[in-house]
Each structure stands twice: as structure tokens, then as C-alpha cells.
Amino acid sequence: MNEQPPFDIVLREQQRLSELLSSIEETARQNRTKIANHETYMAELKKERLDSVSWREKNSLTEKLIENDAFDPAKYLASFQMTDSPYFGIVGINDCDRRLGAREYRIGKQGFVSHDNRALVVDWRKAPISRFFYDYELGDEYCETIQGKEREGVITRRDTVEIAKRRLRRMECGDDVFELAGGGWVKNPKQYHSTTDTKLANQDHRMVDIVSLISPDQFHMITAEATDGCTLITGGAGSGKTVVSLHRLSCLQFNDPDRFTPERCLVLMFNKVLRNYVRQTSADLLGTTRVDTFSAWALSAITALTGKVIKPVVGDALTARKKSSRLSALLARYVREVQEVEPLQDLWRFYGQPYVLDALFVDGTGREEFLADLRLRYSVRSQAVSFADLSVLLRLCQLRENEGPVREALDWYAHIIVDEGQDLSLLELEAILAATDRHSSITLSADSRQKILSWVDAADFDLFRTNLKEVGVSNETLSVSYRCPTEIMALAARISNRDSEQVGRHSGALEYHRAEDEEGALALLRRLVEQLTSEDRNSLTAVICKKKSDEKMLHKALAGIPGLHQQGELTFEPGALVTIAHQVKGVEFANVILYDPNSRNFRKSALDRNLLYVCVTRASRRLDIVYWRELAAGLA
Ligand SMILES: Nc1ncnc2c1ncn2[C@@H]1O[C@H](COP(=O)(O)OP(=O)(O)OP(=O)(O)O)[C@@H](O)[C@H]1O
Secondary structure (H helix, E strand, O other), X not given: OOOOXXXXXXXXXXXXXXXXXXXXXXXXXXXXXXXXXXXHHHHHHHHHHHXXXXXXXXXXXXXXXXXXXXXXXXXXXXXXXXXXXXXXXXXXXXXXXXXXXXXXXXXXXXXXXXXXXXXXEEEOOOHHHHHHHHHOOOOOEEEEEEOOEEEEEEEEEEEEEEEEOOEEEEEEEOOEEEEEEOOEEEEEEOOOOOHHHHHHHHOOOOOOOOOOOOOHHHHHHHHOOOOOOEEEEEEOOOOOHHHHHHHHHHHHHHHOOOOOXXXXXXXXXXXXXXXXXXXXXXXXXXXXXXXXXXXXXXXXXXXHHHOOOOOOEOXXXXXXXXXXXXXXXXXXXXXXXXXXXXXXXXXXXXXXXXXXXXXXXXXXXXXXXXXXXXXXXXXXXXXXXXXXXXXXXXXXXXXXXXXXXXXXXXXXXXXXXXXXXXXOOHHHHHHHHHOEOOOOOEEEEEOHHHOOOOOOOHHHHHHHHHHHOOOOEEEXXXXXXXXXXXXXXXHHHHHHOOOOOEEOOOOOEEEEEEOOOHHHHHHHHHHHHHHHHHHOOOOEEEEEEOOHHHHHHHHHHOOOOOOEOOOOOOOOOOEEEEEEHHHOOOOOEEEEEEEOOXXXXXXXXXHHHHHHXXXXXXXXXXXXXXXXXXXXXXXX
């Protein structure tokens, strides 16, 4: 392949890259030598100490060993991990201060300082420098305070590059794109490059980072200094709430590593699907920070507080009542008035208090049966906790604990990210807040249009927001939707009865496919899935239906199509999958086929409208609607 580019700008960048790679290698070599020399010296000292017969000499050698250990080069010479793709951005400035003058910075996912002490790559989280890249356009004048000094000047270059396996593959410079295509370098007009393009190229549809794409608005949120209290990020579907929160935590950890250690940070996701979707990127950005569902974290927090391992059962007819915001104040009262040592006995006793029963059974129906059941549970010391009991039990245990911080459960975390906060109950939100240290530092993302759980009271979130005022709350709004093309966002606006959001720059497709009957719709669906998967084998198509029973039936109807994922398996490999609406919140697919969204399955209630909004906004490229009966309101 002839990769000799006919473009000077590309040639110069290839040269820069090659020099950088040589420097990375040389630095690594010198570091290895320094570390080896240190190890040899330490081994010699240890041997000398072993051979020595004088205790004075032994003591002096021990001191020397301790002293030298503090200067172990392995501790401070961080190895550079990003050699395959050392940087993604280039920003040039011409500063009015002549000592600084004209210079360029390369921005990467990890900073690199060479053996001869030159900062050749700047970490994207080093806001004072990376701000030039994220906050400004080519030709803009800047005025910034950097390390206490006023800096003024002009931005002379702002390019994005793609480097893979140590080779330059693409450069975006102003309106031009230079890229390797079909064996040589070509120049094209700039086109919008979305994260879906990256996913297709990687053949992996899990979340990707957006470090090279962060918008100025997002940059401000991501790099905002840690404050006490809650940062509430709101915004419509696909506006970047999840990615922005994760990048924000990455910045906090980078800039204040002593406070935001991975074990003192926590990311809570809506369900396992969303957790799996973000896991790779969260690991890249946040290292070993725990990313989990609320239930999984609550279980471990209960264990940390009580020493008990709980195995909750699924299904509880009283779920909505046990999530009621009224229980919050009642728990506080109960803990003040009643003493009970055993945690589960404590829970049964709490439910049995007359004022709790009044709150749970407003019209009295079912109250006596519940009380009889509680008495039985108390007498046999029942351990049968349901998922709905978890937040009550956790809050109860937190309120009972008087001894101060408890690892991963109480007064412990330096920062917690809560995604999809609108679907958490007041008790769940309060338990999370109680798990933070005295700074109550939380990033909470939420979109009221995507509230889909019937058992959570819609007012809970507002109540929590009001309560948060005590610890401090700052509101941030993301207003551009990057995921969905214009056509789909216009439909989403109709469904949610709200104004259409500002949309990123890509276009897509929205098509309706009407069949005569169910049989016709299934045949149509099959043809569509076959067409979409064969047209682009790297893409991921999700068929979304409302009911669990339809999921099985649709999977059967699509059997044999190459690339069809196993039933019930929601992975993000290329191909096609069938899933239900409640599983897909927070995630996205290149293509979505919404199957049979009829007016009986999606009624005019707020929850159904929200669910429909969630479904249509999962598509980053195209949305197809297959139907044969009356469409749900908003779709027609
Ligand atoms: N500045 C950006 N430039 C390009 N793409 C972006 C940008 N910010 C976010 N995205 C992309 O937009 C999509 C949506 O991001 P994300 O999932 O974080 O949004 P969200 O607000 O959490 O959505 P939802 O509420 O639907 O879960 C992702 O594919 C993400 O990579």
C-alpha cells in the first residue's frame, strides 16, 4: 500500500508522530534502566545487611534501605500506556507573551513527559491547557488565567487526528479531512463523524469515550471543580448525561487523586444491561471504580452494615407502597422510638407499626393480612426479603448505625454518580446520599421524560431535589441531542409533547412499515432485519417490543438470520437482537425496529408515553416502525 501522502500537513504530522514514538521508546528504555539500577542497588544493600555482623551497621543499612525506597523510580515513573494511539487532538496557540509565543500542544488520553523533560502529550483532563482545544475554534482569541498568569493570544490550529496501532490514519483540519482510504491518502470535505461510526469500525457497540468530541458546554460540566453537594445534570435522550458524568468523575480522580480514590467512588446504573454497556469505557476512564446497579450495591452495603448476606426474592405485590416517599420520615421516627438489634426483625417490626400500616394501606384493604404475615415472619425470624424491601432495610441499617463511616455503606464515598435518577425512589436516593462523606458529593443525571417505573412516585425526585438544597445543588442542562438524527428527535418531541431539542449534525432515517395483519408484520420484520444485517455486518439492530411474551415469539420468527443473538442475551456485538422496552433505557443501537407499538400497549398515560419516548430515542442511525393495528398516540 502506498501510504506516502501527497499532503504536507499529513507528512509533517507523520514526522511528529514518528519522533514522539521514538521518544516514548527511549523514555521507556531509560526508565527501565533507572528501575533496574535501583533494584540492583537495593539488592546489594540487602545482601550487605544480611552479611553484616555488626548490629550498628545493620541498623544503618536498614535506614538506608528505607530512605532509598522512598525514591524508588518505579513509583514515580508512570509508564505510558497509550503508545498505540498517543494523542487525538492538536491545538496551536500564539500567545501575546513572547516567551511563550507560538506553540502546539498534543492532547491525549494520558500525558507524556519525555526523558529529557518535555511535556510532549498533555492529558485531556488537564483543563488549563486542554481548554484551548475544547473551548475554542480556529482563529478565536483567548484570555485565560493559567497557573495564576493572565494569558492572551489567538488559536492558530485545532485539528483532530486518529492514530491506530501507531499509524496516523485520519486528520480533521478545519473543513478538510485527510484519510487513508483504498491504499492511499485522500482529501475529502469534512463530514460529521459520530460515535456510532467508531462503534461500527470497532465492531463493538458498547459505549465509547468522547474525549475527542467533548463540546464546550460538556467541557465546562466535566471540568467543574468538585464542590460539596449535588450536581444535577438534566437533558433529553442522547444529550450525553451518562458520558458526561463518567468523564467528570475521571477528571475529579485525575485532578484530586488523594480524595477521589477508586475505592471511594461509585457509579450506579439503572440495570445490568446499562452497566454492561458502559463497563469497558468506565474501566478505561475510572480504573477499578465500582460500577453497579442500585440493588447490587444496596445488598453489599447491607452486608457491610450488618454482617449479613441477603438473598432477595423477586416479585412483591407491595413494591409501589414500599417505595413510597412517606416511609422516609416514618423510618426516622421508628428508629428514635424503637430498639431492635436483629436487622430483619427490625424491618418486620417497622412495617408493623400502626403509623406505617396507615401509610402503606391508606384505604385499609389488605392491612390485616399483611400484619398477620409480618407477625409470622417475626416469630419465625424470617429472612425472606424482596427486592422492594432493600431500600427500606438499607435506610434502616444506615439510621441505626452510630459509629461513623462504614466502608462502602455510610459516610464513605467521596463521589457517587447516579444515572437515570428519575427512576429512583426517595428512599433509594436518600440511602445513596447517606453513603457519601461529609461533602455529599454526587453527580445525578435525570430526564423526567424517561421515567418508566410505575412503582416509583414521580414526585419523589422533585422532593429529593428540594431536600438536596440543604447539601447544595447545582443544576446543569445539556441541550443538544447527539444520539438521534433530526427526524427521530422530531418524532420523540411529538411523543413527549414537548419542544424538539437541538440535534447534533448527523441525519438518519425514519420509516413506517404497515402490514395487513400480524403474519404480514412478522414477514416484513424478517425481511427488514435480514436487509439491515446484511447491508452492514458491523452494525447492531435491535428489535424492541413492549411485552415479554412477544420477545420470545419474535425471536422465533427471526430464527436462522445470520448474526441473530441468543434469546434473552443483550450483548453489544454486531448483529441483531430482540428485547423489550424496559430493558433498553440508557443504551443505544445503530438501528432500531419498533415492533407493533399499538395504542393498547402504549396508552395515553405519562408512563407509556415516556416508555415510547425511550424506545424511539435508542436509534442512532435509523428507526423503523413495523405495525398493523392502530398506532400509539404520538406515532401516528
Ligand atoms: N459531544 C459529543 N459529540 C458527539 N457525540 C456525543 C457527544 N456527547 C455525547 N455523544 C454521544 O451521544 C450519545 C448519547 O450519550 P449518552 O448515552 O451519554 O446520553 P444520555 O443523555 O445519557 O442519553 P439517555 O438519556 O437516552 O440515556 C452517545 O453515543 C455519545 O457517545
